[in-house]
Amino acid sequence: MPISKDIKIEAENEEKVGIKMEPQKWEEVKKSEEELKDEKKKKKSKKHLIPVVRFLNLSSSAVSSSTSSVIQLDSDAGERSVHRSIDSSSIVSVESKVECLVKFLLFKYQSKESIITEEEMLVMLGGGSEQFPVIFKRASKYLEVICGIDIKELDPSIPSYVIFNSLNFTCDRMPRGSGHIPRSGLLVIVLGVIFMEGNCAREEAMWDSLNVIGIESGISHFLYGDPRKLLTRDLVQENYLEYRQVPNSDPLCYEFLWGPRACAEISKLDVMQFLLKIKMTEPSTFLFWSNKALREEEKKKTAGPSDSATAM
Known part of the structure; x- marks a missing residue:
């Protein structure tokens, strides 16, 4: 609640003529100033970053319990088992498909498979090529922002993409296949x-x-x-x-x-x-x-x- 200018002006005028303001009004001014300080304090921490990645807000509830665990980022799991374990009928929303694609791309990265085709991703998602550009863009952005992993187009005629760690800090220099999730x-x-x-x-x-x-x-x-x-x-x-x-x-x-x-x-x-x-x-x-x-x-x-x- 912003401080009322009228109340402040009234307070100043009363002070000049030696009139005491009613306690209730002073309390209102004091309360308003405290609330304004709290608002400024809350805004301070967010002033540096732009929330341009709202679409990255993927929660565990976006995917059904059966789907959220289907793609285990485990070096012992083979690609066939990953494909087999996905029930495309349970992947309904765009959000859930983004999550699944993020996990699938991480699995490929961890398996040292740096090149992936659009066809592979579509098979994993159970089709739906009309939604794919949006899903792929959001999954790629999520990996870039959170994991430091970039996905760049390699051959537009196929089309195919290359997956690589653009930051390459030592915190992510783990052996591929170790199950380590880049952060x-x-x-x-x-x-x-x-x-x-x-x-x-x-x-x-x-x-x-x-x-x-x-x-x-x-x-x-x-x-x-x-x-x-x-x-x-x-x-x-x-x-x-x-x-x-x-x-x-x-x-x-x-x-x-x-x-x-x-x-x-x-x-x-x-x-x-x-x-x-x-x-x-x-x-x-x-x-x-x-x-x-x-x-x-x-x-x-x-x-x-x-x-x-x-x-x-």
């Missing part, structure tokens, strides 16, 4: 939020930002399972993130920082370039934060080893 894209987005929140992001601000890409605390993700566990335990144990209690916070709250491994392996400029590539930041925002990243990199180069370690 470079998600990690870079998380690091970007931390950077643009002043190199330290409150947990509430982090989840507010990740909500725009369908990653929500307490809601199981169809690829990663528990997102909170991924951020607060898995990536912390791998030293990509730091997760700590905010000193003297009341009520108790936590914050995220870049971990030592992220500082050593990933540059802030690379983070901003990826956010621009997936259209989660505007060019003007990109220029501002990229310049800031360059200045920080220069400081790290001129600082000694001990200073660089504490720069974050």
Whole structure:
């Protein structure tokens, strides 16, 4: 609720002439100011990222229970069993088909099958060529944003596509067939939020930002399972993130920082370039934060080893 200008003007006039405002009106002004502060606080965490990937908001409910588990990302499962296990009649909505195609493309990537044809994807989806362009576009975008995997057209006459990891960070350098699900894209987005929140992001601000890409605390993700566990335990144990209690916070709250491994392996400029590539930041925002990243990199180069370690 915005603060009423009339009430503020009235308050100022009464102060000038020495008239006391009624307690009820003062309470209204005070309450309005507090509500405005809360609104600004909620908006602060989302000011850096553009929610252009609303269509990526795939929840586990988008696919029926029988379909959500049909494509197991397991190196022991053969391609035939993957095809056989899909009941095309249960894949009804576009959202569920997008999820299934995402999992299928990940299976191909993990199986070291870098080239895939449109015909293979249509067979997996049980036909429906009229919907395929939309489904393929959304699945491709999801893999690019969340997993850091690009899919580019290889031969338009077939047509066929090549699947590759465009980020190639060490967090995803696992042996193909290990069952590891790439998460470079998600990690870079998380690091970007931390950077643009002043190199330290409150947990509430982090989840507010990740909500725009369908990653929500307490809601199981169809690829990663528990997102909170991924951020607060898995990536912390791998030293990509730091997760700590905010000193003297009341009520108790936590914050995220870049971990030592992220500082050593990933540059802030690379983070901003990826956010621009997936259209989660505007060019003007990109220029501002990229310049800031360059200045920080220069400081790290001129600082000694001990200073660089504490720069974050």
